Amino acid sequence: MDEHKPVTSLIDTLREHETPEGIRLELRLAGPVVRACAWSIDMLIRVILYGLVSGVFAFFGGIGTSLMLIMFFLIEWFYPVLFELYNGASPGKKAMGLVVIQDNGTPITFSSSLIRNLLRAADFLPFLYAVGLLSMLLNRNFQRLGDLAAGTLVVYREKELVRAHLPEAERRRPPVDLSVDEQRELIRFAERCPQLSRDRRIELATLLFPVTGKRGHAAVQEILGYAAWLTRGNR
Amino acid sequence: MRQEQFEARYQPLWQRLDEQLEQLESFRFRRGAELPADLPQLYRQLCNHYALSSTRRYSPQLVEYLHRLVLRGHQQLYTRRGAWLWRFLIFLGRDFPVSLRMNRGYFAVALALFLLPGLLAGGYCMYDDSFIYSLMSDAEVSKMEEMYRPDNSQLGRTIERSAESDFAMFGFYIYNNIGIGFRTFAMGILAGVGTVFTLFYNGLVIGGVAGYLTSLGYTETFWPFVSGHSALELTAIVISGAAGVMVGRGVICPGQFSRLDAIKRQAGSAIPLMMGAGLMLLAAAFIEAFWSASHMPNPVKYVAAAILWISMILYFVYAGRGTGGTR
Numbered sequence: 001m002d003e004h005k006p007v008t009s010l011i012d013t014l015r016e017h018e019t020p021e022g023i024r025l026e027l028r029l030a031g032p033v034v035r036a037c038a039w040s041i042d043m044l045i046r047v048i049l050y051g052l053v054s055g056v057f058a059f060f061g062g063i064g065t066s067l068m069l070i071m072f073f074l075i076e077w078f079y080p081v082l083f084e085l086y087n088g089a090s091p092g093k094k095a096m097g098l099v100v101i102q103d104n105g106t107p108i109t110f111s112s113s114l115i116r117n118l119l120r121a122a123d124f125l126p127f128l129y130a131v132g133l134l135s136m137l138l139n140r141n142f143q144r145l146g147d148l149a150a151g152t153l154v155v156y157r158e159k160e161l162v163r164a165h166l167p168e169a170e171r172r173r174p175p176v177d178l179s180v181d182e183q184r185e186l187i188r189f190a191e192r193c194p195q196l197s198r199d200r201r202i203e204l205a206t207l208l209f210p211v212t213g214k215r216g217h218a219a220v221q222e223i224l225g226y227a228a229w230l231t232r233g234n235r
Numbered sequence: 236m237r238q239e240q241f242e243a244r245y246q247p248l249w250q251r252l253d254e255q256l257e258q259l260e261s262f263r264f265r266r267g268a269e270l271p272a273d274l275p276q277l278y279r280q281l282c283n284h285y286a287l288s289s290t291r292r293y294s295p296q297l298v299e300y301l302h303r304l305v306l307r308g309h310q311q312l313y314t315r316r317g318a319w320l321w322r323f324l325i326f327l328g329r330d331f332p333v334s335l336r337m338n339r340g341y342f343a344v345a346l347a348l349f350l351l352p353g354l355l356a357g358g359y360c361m362y363d364d365s366f367i368y369s370l371m372s373d374a375e376v377s378k379m380e381e382m383y384r385p386d387n388s389q390l391g392r393t394i395e396r397s398a399e400s401d402f403a404m405f406g407f408y409i410y411n412n413i414g415i416g417f418r419t420f421a422m423g424i425l426a427g428v429g430t431v432f433t434l435f436y437n438g439l440v441i442g443g444v445a446g447y448l449t450s451l452g453y454t455e456t457f458w459p460f461v462s463g464h465s466a467l468e469l470t471a472i473v474i475s476g477a478a479g480v481m482v483g484r485g486v487i488c489p490g491q492f493s494r495l496d497a498i499k500r501q502a503g504s505a506i507p508l509m510m511g512a513g514l515m516l517l518a519a520a521f522i523e524a525f526w527s528a529s530h531m532p533n534p535v536k537y538v539a540a541a542i543l544w545i546s547m548i549l550y551f552v553y554a555g556r557g558t559g560g561t562r
Contacts, residue, residue, distance in 0.1 A: 019282075019305075019309050019313075021278075021279060021282040021305075022282070022286070023282050023285060023286065023305055023309075025302075025305070025306055025309060026302070061400065062400025062401070062402040062403040063400070063402045063403075065400075065402070065403035065406055065407075066400075066402040066403050066404075066405050066406030066407075067406065068406065069403075069406030069407050069409060069410040070406045070409050070410070072410055073406075073409050073410040073413060073414065076414070077413075077414070077417060101310075104313075105306065105309055105310070106309065106310055106313045106314050107310050107314050109314075111503065111506045111507075111510075114506055114509070114510065115502050115503075115506055118417050118420060118421050118509065119421045119424055119502075120421070121417065121418045121421035121422070122421045122422055122423075122424045122425055122429065125425075131425075145424045146424075148495060148498055148499070149424060149482060149498050149499060149501075149502035150499075150502065151499045151503075158303055158306070166294075180290070180291070180292050183292035184292055184294075184295060187292070187293075187294040187295065188294070188295050190294075191294055191295065191296055230238075230292055231237065231238040231239060231293070231294060232237055232238070232239045
């Protein structure tokens with residue numbers, strides 16, 4: 001997979017973690033803007049919760065006040081911890097398609113979740129997460145101080161993968177020897193074909209005129225034929 | 236092997252793994268959610284297939300499909316699961332006191348940062364009545380006086396709070412005191428400065444108030460009230476401070492680690508202290524609301540306080556020794 005590593009990895013938000021099996025996991029980091037949106041949603045939910053709690057418990061006298069303050073305490077400090085342990089992300093993050101994981105790709109642990117959420121108090125300083133934002137901008141993994149100390153990353157949750165079927169085409173052996181990368185590019189083209197407009201398909205396929213010797217729709221069919229041969233064999 | 240043959244041959248294996256993972260993912264909190272016996276083997280085979288598919292010329296979508304399966308398998312295989320209650324009991328009985336003893340140097344630093352300004356301010360306030368006004372505003376001082384005036388029927392509460400029940404105060408102490416402990420810890424990430432400041436400041440104020448009220452002669456109300464919960468509360472604040480100092484040490488003086496690794500390691504070993512301190516503050520809030528404010532005779536309160544202090548010290552010195560090769 002090494003041939004996959006472009007120079008852009010310096011500014012790319014794709015991070016890799018190598019597992020004990022020698023597999024590289026790819027993690028897509030979430031930046032400050034999407035995290036700020038997630039936080040705003042969470043804040044809204046919390047404000048509603050505060051309102052509900054104080055509305056309900058106001059009717060129960062001393063015990064009500066007590067429960068109300070305890071609920072305030074729990075919402076302030078443990079709202080994110082609870083959800084991060086339950087499904088990896090607070091509702092706001094979940095809505096934005098984010099998830100919190102350890103920097104080795106495993107689900108967040110209890111102590112890491114506790115660290116990153118207690119240190120929120122420091123990240124929040126002096127107002128509205130200024131320290132946290134500064135830390136995120138200075139850090140190549142977009143980690144605020146709490147993430148740094150807990151060893152956690154906020155990454156995008158993978159979207160549901162829909163396997164597309166290669167378009168039908170008559171199988172053809174490619175006329176030249178192709179490297180693995182080149183073969184993969186041809187298959188990638190075939191898989192993307194259904195999403196491309198007809199003109200764009202023809203435009204891309206015609207680029208390979210030196211190989212196929214064809215133009216227009218025939219070139220598209222020719223390349224789909226190569227892809228079919230590469231994935232299915234010639235029988 | 237062509238991609239189609241490859242997929243046809245191994246699809247059943249991937250599907251079986253997919254089903255097992257789905258079950259595990261939905262049962263994360265269940266204690267009985269044990270790994271199926273063949274999951275590790277299936278997972279390693281999958282890793283092999285994934286590696287093959289990405290070096291052979293298989294389609295990117297197949298590679299992506301296998302990659303996701305690998306990611307999910309990795310998450311389930313390398314995570315800790317279950318036994319929450321048992322781990323909590325082990326934490327109380329062993330891990331918390333052991334980790335405090337292992338980090339007693341930090342505890343000593345935090346204690347000094349809290350105790351020295353406290354003793355100094357307390358001593359000076361007994362000697363000079365007006366010094367308390369250098370530490371607190373006039374309003375705060377008169378509030379303190381009001382709380383511990385001998386003719387106050389609701390000990391430890393201001394007049395406006397006197398109508399509140401013990402329960403309400405319990406909630407207030409949780410919200411306020413545990414929050415203070417958490418913040419003391421969190422400020423440690425700012426190179427320890429925030430923690431040191433919080434400890435020092437709290438030491439000054441608490442010492443000052445104690446000295447001032449003693450010099451006023453409120454000893455029959457103030458000391459019995461605070462003696463009960465002070466064991467847990469003050470010690471917990473110092474422990475939170477120790478945890479904060481640990482994190483701050485990682486920032487300032489990473490030693491042989493990179494700064495980032497040092498912070499992670501220090502925070503990781505500080506978090507048991509912080510969890511313990513949180514639980515102590517919870518217990519202290521309970522004692523403060525229901526015991527300290529009660530109308531028990533003072534000697535009873537003092538005896539209870541002595542028992543609390545002694546058993547807490549014994550707990551920290553002896554609990555968890557000799558189990559599993561720990562100190």
